Amino acid sequence: MNLFTLFLSALLINNVILSKFIGMCPFLGVSTKLSSAIGMGVAVIFVIFGASVLSWALYYYALVPLELQYMKLICFILLIAAFVQFVEMFIKKNSPSLYKSLGIYLPLITTNCAVLYVALDNVTQKYNLIETMVNSIAVSAGFMLVLVIFATIRERLAASDVPEAWKGNPIAFVVAAIMAIAFSAFAGLV
């Protein structure tokens, strides 16, 4: 597959949040402030890239030769949890300032379904290593893009007069619905 097409379609057309509904928890949880949205976005790009490449290697060099493909779910989720833990420890030891800004988002990422989704998707679509890298960067960049746009809207939303029952998350979902309409226009791009 053309790598550029793959990148665009994973970034915009099949956007992980607005079209696949994956990674909703952090999308709602950390989108109230722009600075935390950027921090979470960067952490997610890093973790998704690392975890996808590792689980791709695990699948093709360990599970396929042993004919244990059906164990992929258990292996991938353990790999992701271990990887996140390792990254957290590594950053804590080597870069305390980075840990201060990203650290609180890292434990949350284990339960971010986008990480597991990308790892499984790369294997289901039978991507090779290069395609896996492009796909994981595109998906996570798409995640960050929508998260940041959404956070800027929500910062304005916090100051506006919303009916009581719609305060907080319900009105955020209406915003997401409108963004989904905007993103559906990308469907004809490729």
Next chain:
Amino acid sequence: MSTASEKKQGFWREMIYNNPVFGLYLGICSTLAITTTLNNAIGMGIAVIVVLTVSNIVISLLAPITPDEIHIPVYIVVIATLVTVVGMLMQAYTPTLYSTLGTFIDLIVVNCIILGRAEAYASSHNVAESARDGLMMGLSYTFSLIAMSLIRQILGTGLLEFSNPMSNQVIFSLRLIPEAFVIPVFTTQTGAFLTFAVLAAAVAAIKNNDEKKEAAALKAKADAEKAAKAAAAKAAAKPVKEAA
């Protein structure tokens, strides 16, 4: 009779108040993604009920012997194993359903409801209580899925349809809205977000309303007490005045 209706009210109250989806915003990904048809909603709901109940049981048994430092990985392995088993069973017996639900079956592993209940409830309660909690949480998740899918399917396609997931035989199919009047946007992503927003706002409104009522009841009680006290004080003051 009255206890039965009270119990029923309690059941629906629990469904609304402790609703994991619209109240606590857990497990939203699958709720938004797979609720295009009633079949998907019920299939997904049953899968989650099974995984949640069994994982709660297993985890409540394992919790006393699990070292504290590694309890999260242990829970994740238990849940992932159950999801793999359920996925394989669905692939074998309900292949069409499995292919439409796709990766969302695998993603049950990271559904926050399951790990959340394991951590918050099953690890500190006995087997029977944990099983009941898993069943109730699973039911209210399924209830939310069905509510979403009914709205989206009826408004989006005009049809109310349910088919046997094993044989794909249509069990019933009702046309509720003529084809010219359906709103196809409800079957798309936008419709999912909008339906969710409306239902979440409705749950919030019910809660707000009840809180207001409770506050009003408390205030009325306080007012009544105040009035009674004032009356008592007046009554106490009167004899004094008379005596003077």
